[in-house]
Amino acid sequence: MRIAFFSPMPPAKSGIADYSAALVPELQKLTSVTVLEDGAYDPSRFDLPLYQIGNNQYHLYAYETALRHPGVVVLHEANLHHLLCDLTIRRKDWDAYVAECEYNGGAAAREYAVRVRALEVGPDYEGLPMLRRVLESAKGVVVHSRFVADEVRQAGYKGPVAVIPHGAWLPESTGRMPYRQRLGLDETTPLVGTFGFLKPYKRIAESLRAFRRLVRVVPDAKMILVGEPHPEFALSALIRSLGLEPHVRVLGFTPIDDFMGYLDACDVVLNLRYPTVGESSGTLLRALGLGKSVLVSDVGSFREYPDDVVLKVPVDAHEEDLIFEYLNALVSRPEMARSLGARAREWVKAECSWDRVAAQYLTFAKAVSEGGAWEESREAPVITAAPEQGDVGVARGAGNPPSNEPEPRVVESETYLKTWATTKGSEEYLDIHLTRLRRTLEITPAGGPEDRILEMGAYMQITPALQSKLGYGEVRGCYLGPLGTTESKTVTSNDGETFTCSIDLFNAEKDRFPYPDDHFSTVLCCELIEHLAEDPMFLMSEVNRILKPGGHLVLTTPNIASMRAIGAILQGYHPGFFQAYLKPENSDEARHAREYTPKEIVLLMLDAGFEMTLLETGPFRDVPKPEEHWVLHLLERYLCPTDLRGDGIYAVGRKTGPVKERYPGWLYS
Helix, strand or coil, X not given: XXXXXXXXXXXXXXXXXXXXXXXXXXXHCCCEEEEECCCCCCHHHCCXXXXXXXXXXXHHHHHHHHHHCCCEEEECCCXXXXXXXXXXXXXXXXHHHHXXXXXHHHHHHHXXXXXXXXXXCCCCCCCCCCCHHHHHHCCEEEECCHHXXXXXXXXXXXXXXXXXXXXXXXXCXXXXXXXXXXXXXXXXXXXXXXXCCECHHHCHHHHHHHHHHHHHHCCCCEEEEECCECCCCCHHHHHHHXXXXXXXXXXXCCCHHHHHHHHHHCCEEEECCCCCCCCCCHHXXXXXXXXXXXXXXXXXXXXXXXXXXXXXXXXXXXXXXXXXXXXXXXXXXXXXXXXXXXXXXXXXXHXXXXXXXXXXXXXXXXXXXXXXXXXXXXXXXXXXXXXCCCCCCCECCCCCCCCCCCCCCCCCCHHHHHCCCCCHHHHHHHHHHHHHHHHHHHHCCCCCCCCEEEEECCCCCCHHHHHHCCCCCEEEEEECCCCCEEEEEEEECCCCCEEEEEEEECCCCCXXXXXXXXXXXXXXXXXXXXXXXXXXXXXXXXXXXXXXXXXXXEEEEEEXXXXXXXXXXXXCCCCCCXXXXXXXXXXXXXXXXXXXXXXXXXXXXXXXXXXXXXXXXXXXXXXXXXXXXXXXXXXHHCCCCCCCCCCEEEEEEEECCCCCCCCCCCCCC
16 A cells, blocks of 8 residues: 655654654554655555645644545544644735634634634633534544544544554653753652643642642742743743742753653643643653653543553643642652553553554554445453562563463473483583473473474473473574584483484584474573674574474573673673683583573564563572572662563564564674
């Protein structure tokens, strides 16, 4: 499908420009999309135009083209009066403004517009939404909330309407401290923030009065206002009159990187507004994506967010009281703020990711283009539970796993594994690595007689169990060696059980694996990725190739972001598990070239065409280790993540498609 995408793009100071910059790349992964900001439009080159329409001058070209060439109109709010003023009054075409008001609101609206022309009153921005003309020409309408969908229907539109959530940015936090240091704040200072264009309707006066009450009970609390102040809003005078100059700073307009840095530095974000015309807030989605606790006004589209994702403040006589009570609760109970933020991030990850939004856009666009039926859904999004914090945590990758995803199987394996330790060396190795090997078997999906499994770097400790305990019909191993060589290894357990396995030799970073496409149901890559010195994505690409669609990769590796590693580096030692160079007599062994963090393993899987179905950390070696509670204390004090801090990473990915990024920028220079 060929889509003409009409929208302003950065560096335009428009939230919709940022929205489109995030949406377009995801759409382009699914279909042909050409962005048109201005210039001539040739409809013969496209199947459907898609117009991002906002209520300001940045959308004049999209609006005017939408009237001439009907397509799908995306309304980011249920009001275009400011846009029509830019189209008429700013062009000194008062006749057109009066006529447009009459067309939208009848004789009474015309009479009022005549008074506007005489400069007796200002335009009726709130009372006259000016939607009629664009809705009459639209083949379909996309909105971000049920509130705006209902407004569109009340305006008389009979065509298809899709409620597609505003996409959410899911940035990885760089930590609170860098931008707190810019502000001269330490890690314990409570920080509240308001972001975006600083207009009175964002309830700034009410927020400042509530914050003044907070300062009386929490004297070190601070507040930042990040955004361009409205020229008709005497913000500095208001701050001064409330005696808040020592506590409140107006930072003004900031570039997006600084904007996100200050957002990340906050403990609580205020995203209040009234009146509303159903507008969505990119800032709100960014804050939720960062896992921040957020207060919103209980109006319009914001009312539709789940109650356990945001705190809602009614716009009534008790508004200031409730803002204060919420701020006091979140500041005095930081664990409450963190829990709220964690749920928020999980919700937007599940419901508002840009790839999910793009897929919904394309489905609707095809239905409109092909004249197919479109059934509106009024179902509320379902929130998924946030991962528990702790030393061993389970987290999910992109989206939820399919319902038929195999659960980790608990096998009574320790006793069984010990029967295969038949030499002193293998007994010593098993004593140190027993917990890791047992957990590897537990997270490996079970197989059947028709399934094949490959164990990379096979040492034969768990290899027999892949057949006898997990049920795979064919078990194969591989190891570093000359390509084209296959060795047959037979081992006999202390109980007399015999197991034979073919071990193929090749270089996993350079040689094409000697297996057909889509050959294996499961591949184990355990304690191997950290040894690769040149091209780990080659291995990941080949694993993708030899796995069946829907097949699984089980990957385990040391965790460079563990409590142990953090404690080591803070005390001046190297954080790696096996960072030492090898003596010449041990040169046949493989040292660690690069150890990974859990987040990097997620990226590795996603770039290689897998979705994460399991990510956790836990023990890596069964040996005495130093006390690490002091490290946990530091992480908690600075509000750094405390989950996924075990010594070893345990991950399972499911193949969903081809490799997405052969040389990802985070891994290759």
